[in-house]
Amino acid sequence: MNAPQSQPAQHGRLAARLLLVVVGMFGFGFALVPLYDVFCDITGINGKTSQEVAALSTGVDESRTVTVEFVTYVRGDMPWEFKPVTERIQVHPGETHQVAFLARNRSGESTVGQAIPSVSPGTGALYFSKIECFCFNNQPLAAGEEAEMGLVFYVDPELPESIRTLTLSYTLYNITEQAMGRG
Numbered sequence: 001m002n003a004p005q006s007q008p009a010q011h012g013r014l015a016a017r018l019l020l021v022v023v024g025m026f027g028f029g030f031a032l033v034p035l036y037d038v039f040c041d042i043t044g045i046n047g048k049t050s051q052e053v054a055a056l057s058t059g060v061d062e063s064r065t066v067t068v069e070f071v072t073y074v075r076g077d078m079p080w081e082f083k084p085v086t087e088r089i090q091v092h093p094g095e096t097h098q099v100a101f102l103a104r105n106r107s108g109e110s111t112v113g114q115a116i117p118s119v120s121p122g123t124g125a126l127y128f129s130k131i132e133c134f135c136f137n138n139q140p141l142a143a144g145e146e147a148e149m150g151l152v153f154y155v156d157p158e159l160p161e162s163i164r165t166l167t168l169s170y171t172l173y174n175i176t177e178q179a180m181g182r183g
Contacts, residue, residue, distance in 0.1 A: 070170075076114060100148045108143050131154070
């Protein structure tokens, strides 16, 4: 017959198990971001657009039009105004278009921004091709400075017929600390 274990030994084993659970949860949380990125790459969901320059379109499908909407968001710590010049356009798939976005640094010091694009519906991201985009580079603005930032794009003619509207949204992040080597 086994003798009952002392209470300090039981508490020690319980603490070790709880510590193991905490370490496991931290590890899972740490691995979640890369796993999510792999999942999005495989499935094509989440609206992530490519950060690479697209080749020019090779053909235009004039038999249909697609509405492209432009939306902007500015993170709370970013002291900029940021908005599209044109909020919505009609395009033929394969047709190249140029649009602009306006940015103004409202702060009293130089800041650096980075715009991260996303397309909705998520499956539409595979068919939204950026030839030139301000989102490919960091955007520095001096105190009070304004800038017009361009986007040249086309919607791939292979876009499924069921998708009639694409929404391109940009979220603007303050990366001043990282860009200045302080982050």
